[in-house]
Amino acid sequence: MMALHPEFQEICRKEIDQVFEDSLHSQHEDTLTFEALTNLKYVERCLLETMRLYPSGFAFMRYLKKSLNIDYKGKNVKVPAGTDIIIIPWVIHRSTQYYQNPELFDPDRFLPEQSAKRNSYSYLPFSAGPRNCIGQKFGMNEMKTVATYVLRNFEIGTTDKVEDVTLLPNITLTPERDYNFMFKRR
Numbered sequence: 001m002m003a004l005h006p007e008f009q010e011i012c013r014k015e016i017d018q019v020f021e022d023s024l025h026s027q028h029e030d031t032l033t034f035e036a037l038t039n040l041k042y043v044e045r046c047l048l049e050t051m052r053l054y055p056s057g058f059a060f061m062r063y064l065k066k067s068l069n070i071d072y073k074g075k076n077v078k079v080p081a082g083t084d085i086i087i088i089p090w091v092i093h094r095s096t097q098y099y100q101n102p103e104l105f106d107p108d109r110f111l112p113e114q115s116a117k118r119n120s121y122s123y124l125p126f127s128a129g130p131r132n133c134i135g136q137k138f139g140m141n142e143m144k145t146v147a148t149y150v151l152r153n154f155e156i157g158t159t160d161k162v163e164d165v166t167l168l169p170n171i172t173l174t175p176e177r178d179y180n181f182m183f184k185r186r
């Protein structure tokens, strides 16, 4: 998504340069400290927005131990115990019930005040509840670190459009072929 959106890439790069500039005045010099990672707020918003549009865990299942009453099209429907349920973040993340212009890439949806307005189950890239992803924080920091070093050193472009590559519903969402990227060293 960064390669498709040079304007957001540039905002990230400014933030990244600032974070490294700040750390030059500290003992950590040119390394990305844990504290610096927490200051990369815009990079984080871009990653969150990317996972909204393309949740790698696009669907997961649950088994209902107890019956459940849900509101469905204004009617109260009882789902019996023993039902297998499929939760599909891909659909939830693109629902106009939760997101305005859901197809639009807009990192500011994840400004704290915007996120606070939404149902907390409207964003599920790491699932939710007691069996959610135990690697969520690690995964976020890993993605932030890779994105930061790439954007610090390169401007990225692509000749592809998202719709050029079919996404396969394997266990995780998998592109049918590699994307073409152009890397220009800064």
Ligand code: HEM
Pocket: 056, 057, 060, 061, 124, 125, 126, 127, 130, 131, 132, 133, 134, 135, 136, 138, 139, 140, 143
């Ligand atoms: C961007 C990176 C990642 C994404 C998007 C992701 C996503 C998810 C999702 C959606 C689930 C729930 C699956 C379900 O309910 O059926 C899950 C579960 C899990 N994830 Fe991740 N994950 C990521 C990184 C990691 C990492 C780095 C680790 C380990 C270090 C990890 C370990 C696990 C484990 C052990 C579970 C099963 C938890 C349970 O069933 O109690 N994940 N992950």
